[in-house]
Amino acid sequence: MAASESYEFAWICEVDPSTGSVMPRAEAGAEGYLKEISLSIDLDSPAGRGPTGKAIRTHETQVANAFEDADFEPWREYAEQYGYQSAAAIPIVHDGTLYGVMGVYADRPKAFDDQEASVISQVGEVVGHAIAAGERKQALMSDELVELKFQIRDIFAALDISAETDGTITLEHTVPVDDGEFLVYGTATQNAIDTVARATETIPHWQDLTIRSEGDSTSFEIRMTDPPVLSVVASLGGSVEQAVIEDGDYQCTIHLSPSVDVRRVTDAVEAAYPDVEMLRRRQISRDHDDSKHFQRHLVETLTDRQQTALETAYHAGFFEWPRDASGEDVAESIGVAPPTFHQHLRKAERKVIDAVFSSPIQSVG
Structure with a gap:
């Protein structure tokens, strides 16, 4: 300049x-x-x-x-x-x-x-x-991580949500879609799925709820817009490993790079949830698992759009048989036309297949 x-x-x-x-x-x-x-x-x-x-x-x-x-x-x-x-x-x-x-x-x-x-x-x-x-x-590539664990007692009362506290709700996977927008995939026991619906109607940044499959446990997708904690964690390259609400009590675990200003995350959590309690802060090492190391390097080769298309398709049930979500469903979730989704997905699939089969095959015997 x-x-x-x-x-x-x-x-x-x-x-x-x-x-x-x-x-x-x-x-x-x-x-x-x-x-x-x-x-x-x-x-x-x-x-x-x-x-x-x-x-x-x-x-x-x-x-x-x-x-x-x-x-x-x-x-x-x-x-x-x-x-x-x-x-x-x-x-x-x-x-x-x-x-x-x-x-x-x-x-x-x-x-x-x-x-x-x-x-x-x-x-x-x-x-x-x-x-x-x-x-x-x-x-993504760091072998060391900072782990934070938070708890909120009776989260529905804390958020002024009238809901049954029985059952378990688990938020398992998060896919960033666009600036400030995320798709969150989870499961709920039969006696808790109505609570998920009520929370979606009440919490401002929970925009849309889509039921993906039903059974003993119901799989769902929630579109979130500018969620205060998730946005900060994602912007710092961190991840919410899992968030669980069991009988009304909420716990979540966050992983961050050691170089990140952890206070930015704790401040965001405390601002969004004044009743929160930090249960644990510790430095951990990733498991030295070759498959996970390979996975991290593979993800690094994907563009943001390819990763979004592949992750959303996977978590939405596009690869299940019969499918829980069609290509049109996934395209709508990530806000693109179906041909665009299939283009990104095909390129991502090609990179995954190349990574798996491009290594020389060693002869045996």
């Missing part, structure tokens, strides 16, 4: 959620400016009312004119000293998770009109997506 003729200076900062401090991580185009200024996320502090503080709080791009905007007053002297007349703060965000803010400065007034602000905002989205993808890959 700083190397272009349009801008004079660019920098990237991170936010320490425990202290609220803003920490510069990289800069280009000028030296010394960041040493002169102070920044904050505190709205009550003048240092927190500029474009950077606003971008951190709102997750939206903010622009300022150094010599016209009153909120820029704490940095006006230094902007004049370095020749900056306009500034923009672009949040680096993916799926609601803020990774940092990129500041960009220009030597001309009102440099960031609506069109230019829209263009540079896309840079923040691209960088955020790349960071999230890197964290997901690191979590």
Whole structure:
């Protein structure tokens, strides 16, 4: 950014959620400016009312004119000293998770009109997506994991849901479909499936319930939109290994990469469920199972769309006989046309088959 003729200076900062401090991580185009200024996320502090503080709080791009905007007053002297007349703060965000803010400065007034602000905002989205993808890959390939286990007593009362507390509901698999949207697959005992339906009607981010198969245990699919905990965990490359509601009491286990800021997850859990109790936090090692190691490497070869198509088809029962879900059903679940679903599925199947059969076969005898 700083190397272009349009801008004079660019920098990237991170936010320490425990202290609220803003920490510069990289800069280009000028030296010394960041040493002169102070920044904050505190709205009550003048240092927190500029474009950077606003971008951190709102997750939206903010622009300022150094010599016209009153909120820029704490940095006006230094902007004049370095020749900056306009500034923009672009949040680096993916799926609601803020990774940092990129500041960009220009030597001309009102440099960031609506069109230019829209263009540079896309840079923040691209960088955020790349960071999230890197964290997901690191979590997928890491041999060490952080395990968190939470419990909520009488979760239906905590969520103000009038429901029977008998029976067991298990949320077993999660497939990210789009930004902020997930398909969650689970099972419920016969005396608990009505409770799942009532929860879907009551919990705002539980959008749609689809029954996939019935018997002693009923299989179901729930579409969730912006679930507060799941969104944060997924954006950090983690996974909710299993969530179980048994006789009204809820427990869930979350796995994260050791490099992840665990507090972001615990804060999200506590904000969504004030009555939650953390039962366990520990570091664990993955089982040294060749099949699981092979599976992780195989998943790495799939594109996001191919993985979504394959996982959704599998968990929805597309590969069962008779099928629990048709190609049209799965396509509708992931929001694409049936031919598009089949195209992604066929490419994913080819990669799986290639991985299984491409190794040389050793002769025996």
